[in-house]
Amino acid sequence: MKRSITGLALCSSILLLFLFISTGVSAKTTNIKFSTWHPAVSREVQTVWQPLMEKIKTESGGQLDYTMYAGGALGKGPAHYELVKKGISDMGYFTLTWTPGKFPLSEILSMAMWVDGKDLAADIGNELYAKSLQEEFKGIHVLELNGCIQSFLWTRKPVTQLADLKGMKIRTPGGMQTRYIKNLGAEPVFMPLSDVYTSLDSGAIDGVVTCPPLVEAFKLYEVLHHGVIATFGCVTEGVVYNQRKWKKLTPEMQELITRLAHNPYRTTGGLNKASYSEMMTDLQQKGMILHELDPATQKEWFKSYQQVTRDWVQEQKNPAKAKEVVLQLTGILQKHDVTPVATPEEWLGDAAKVSD
Numbered sequence: 001m002k003r004s005i006t007g008l009a010l011c012s013s014i015l016l017l018f019l020f021i022s023t024g025v026s027a028k029t030t031n032i033k034f035s036t037w038h039p040a041v042s043r044e045v046q047t048v049w050q051p052l053m054e055k056i057k058t059e060s061g062g063q064l065d066y067t068m069y070a071g072g073a074l075g076k077g078p079a080h081y082e083l084v085k086k087g088i089s090d091m092g093y094f095t096l097t098w099t100p101g102k103f104p105l106s107e108i109l110s111m112a113m114w115v116d117g118k119d120l121a122a123d124i125g126n127e128l129y130a131k132s133l134q135e136e137f138k139g140i141h142v143l144e145l146n147g148c149i150q151s152f153l154w155t156r157k158p159v160t161q162l163a164d165l166k167g168m169k170i171r172t173p174g175g176m177q178t179r180y181i182k183n184l185g186a187e188p189v190f191m192p193l194s195d196v197y198t199s200l201d202s203g204a205i206d207g208v209v210t211c212p213p214l215v216e217a218f219k220l221y222e223v224l225h226h227g228v229i230a231t232f233g234c235v236t237e238g239v240v241y242n243q244r245k246w247k248k249l250t251p252e253m254q255e256l257i258t259r260l261a262h263n264p265y266r267t268t269g270g271l272n273k274a275s276y277s278e279m280m281t282d283l284q285q286k287g288m289i290l291h292e293l294d295p296a297t298q299k300e301w302f303k304s305y306q307q308v309t310r311d312w313v314q315e316q317k318n319p320a321k322a323k324e325v326v327l328q329l330t331g332i333l334q335k336h337d338v339t340p341v342a343t344p345e346e347w348l349g350d351a352a353k354v355s356d
Contacts, residue, residue, distance in 0.1 A: 028063070029062060029063060029064070029065050030063060030064050030065070030249065030253070031065045031066065031067060032053070032056070032064060032065070032066040032067070032090045032091050033066070033067050033069060033074075033088075033089045033090045033091070034049065034053055034066050034067070034068055034069065034089070034090070034091050034092060035069040035070075035073070035074045035075075035080060035083055035084070035088075035089035035091075035092035035093070036049055036069070036070050036080070036092060036093040037071070037072045037076070037077035037080055037093070037095070038070060038071070038093070038217065039070065039071045039217050039218070040068075040070040040071050041217070042070075042213065042214075042216075042217035043213045043216065043217065043270065043271060043275070043279070044093075044213060044217070044270070044271065045068070045070045046270075047268060047269075047270030047271060047275065048118075048264055048265060048268050048270035048271055049068065049070070049093065049264075050068065051267075051268040051270065052260060052261065052264045052267060052268050053066040053068065055260055055267060055268070056256065056257060056260055056261075059256055059260070060253065060256055063253065064253060064256070064257075069089065069092075072194075074088055074089055075088070076192065077095060077098055077192060077193070078095070078098040078099055080092050080093065080094040080095070081094040081096065081099070081140075081240065084140065084240045084241065084242050085139060085140045085240075085242065085243075086242075087242045087244060087245060089242070090241065090242050090245050091143075091239065091240070091241045091242070091257075091261075092239070092240065093237065093238070093239055094237065094238060094240060095173075095174075095235050095236070095237045096235075096236050096237065096238070097110050097173060097174035097175030097177075097235040097236050098173070098174050098235070100174060103133075103136045103137075103236070104136070104316060104317070105132065105133055105136060105316070105321070105322065105325050106129075106133050106136050106145070106236050107175050107176065107236060107312075108128075108176070108236075108312075108322075108325055108326060108329055109124075109125050109128065109145065109146070109147035109236040109329070110147060110148075110174075110175030110176045110177060110233050110234060110235050110236045111147070111176050111233050111305075111309065111326075111329065111340075111342045111343075112150075112176065112180065112231050112232055112233035112302070112305045112341050112342040113147070113150065113231065113233055113333055113338050113339070113340060113341065113342070114150060114231050114338055114339050114341065115147065115149055115150055115231075115234075115338055116149055116150060116273050116276040116277075117149060117265070117271070117272040117273035117274075117275075117276055118146060118148065118149050118265040118270075118271040118272065119263060119265035119266040119271075119272045119273075120273070120336060120338070121146040121147050121148055121149055121234075121265075122144050122145075122146040122262075122263040122264070122265055122266070123263065123336065124146070124147060124329075124332050124333065124336060124338070125144065125145040125146035125147050125236070125238065126144055126145060126146075126262065126263070127332050128145070128325070128328060128329050128332055129142065129145040131328050132324070132325050132328055133145065133325075137240070139243055140240050140241070140242070140243050141240060141241040141242070141243050141246040142238060142239075142240055143238070143239040143240060143241055143257070143258065143261040143262060144238050144239045144261060144262050144263060144264065145236070145237075145238035146236075146237055146238060147233065147234055147235075147236055147237075148211055148234030148235055148236070148237055149211050149212075149213075149234060149271065149276060150211065150231040150232065150233060150234060151173070151177065151209050151210050151211045151231070151232040151233065151234045151235075152209070152210075152211075152212070152227050152228055152229060152230070152231070152232060153170065153207060153208075153209055153227070153228040153230070153232060154207055154208050154209075154210065154215060154220065154224045154226065154227045154228075154288075155168070155170075155206055155207030155224065155226045155227075155228070156200065156203075156206055156207060156223070156224060156225065156226070157206070157226065158226045158289070158291060159207075159226065159228050159291065160228075160291055160293070160294075160297070161293075161297050162184060162185060162297065162300060162301070163185075165184050165185045165186040166185045166186070167185075167186070167187070168186040168187065168206040168207060169186070169187045169189050169204070169205045169206050169207075170186045170187065170188060170189065170205065170206060170207045170208065170209060171188075171189050171190070171191055171196050171199070171205050171207070171208040171209065171210075172188040172189065172190055172209055173190075173193075173209060173210060173234070173235045174190060174235060175233075175235050175236060176233055176305075176308060176309075176312070176342070177209045177232050177233065177234075177235070178190070179308040179311070179312065180209075180232055180233075180304070180305055180308055181209060183304045183305075183307060183308050184301070184304055186206075186207075189205055191205075193210070193214060193218055194218075196208055196218060196220065197218055197219065197220060197222075197223060200220065200223040200224060201223045207224070208220065208224070209232050211234050212276065212279040212280060212283060213271060213279060215283060215288075216279060216282065216283065221283055221286040221287060221288050224288070225287060225288060225289055226288070226289050226290075226291060227283070227288055227289070227290045227291065228291050228293065229290050229291065229292050229293070230293050230298055230301050230302075231341065233342065239261050239264065241257070302341040302342070305341060305342035306341075306342055306343065306344045306345065307344075308342065309326060309342050309343060309344055310344055313326060323347075324354065326343065326347070326351075327347060327350050327351040327353075327354040328351075328354055330343045330347065330348065330351035330354075331351045331352065331354055334351065334352070
């Protein structure tokens with residue numbers, strides 16, 4: 001009898017140990033280090049990145065967790081692509097137009113267009129990436145690519161015509177915006193967003209080209225009082241995952257992250273068209289005066305953009321390929337009812353053919 005009890009106890013102990021080990025393996029948590037240069041209190045972090053990572057955590061049943069590194073905690077803004085590629089961060093948001101020449105064709109997503117929701121911007125960017133941009137992202141896993149939402153020109157003094165811009169020093173985010181500022185007669189100045197407030201306050205620069213959420217996040221409305229409502233487009237950005245660590249995830253985890261992060265703005269509802277409208281209202285309530293250009297000035301403004309597009313194409317290593325990418329993007333914009341203000345008018349017919 002004693003032997004039977006002892007044997008039973010031993011079997012029970014082995015069974016419990018097996019269950020403990022099995023449970024431990026199945027419940028093992030993978031922690032994702034997510035990095036972004038956006039400030040922790042920004043709309044991007046509060047309404048997109050935090051909710052996105054929480055959703056990934058919840059839908060994975062806790063098998064995927066995360067640590068948020070916001071505000072450049074792991075490195076400065078331009079370093080965020082390499083932070084992920086090198087594995088310092090597992091997953092992160094990067095701005096590729098902050099590293100000129102590294103992603104030459106993808107720069108075209110910063111082309112001026114009337115896009116007032118980042119959910120739409122991601123649809124456009126993802127479609128162009130699938131068509132023509134994959135070669136520029138070897139050695140990393142791209143989850144989404146977007147052209148941000150439209151930026152505007154924000155200045156200390158009002159700008160209502162092209163002549164007002166002559167001699168102004170304007171902070172540029174890079175990409176096509178640098179070219180636009182120069183072609184409009186102002187002087188582009190590149191600097192980190194963290195330096196813009198003090199530079200505006202001291203008068204070292206006269207204005208900035210950026211999108212509404214960053215005017216809010218960096219409290220630029222305290223040192224700026226005027227905005228020109230004529231789209232400048234915006235920088236090319238996206239979400240990437242370290243390739244080596246991506247391969248270590250189970251197929252189920254990969255599918256989950258892909259589904260939720262392929263368009264994080266649609267997943268979370270953050271920075272969509274409705275929130276864009278809220279931001280513009282908030283900025284007006286904070287004292288920002290918004291100026292609409294008269295039709296003739298706006299037409300002249302956009303003609304300047306179109307010349308930038310022609311010049312950009314000719315400067316690329318393969319102008320024929322560059323023009324094809326512009327036409328593809330134009331076709332995608334037209335499909336989404338977005339006006340391609342920076343596409344030369346004589347190219348619009350060709351864009352329809354490429355799109356077909």
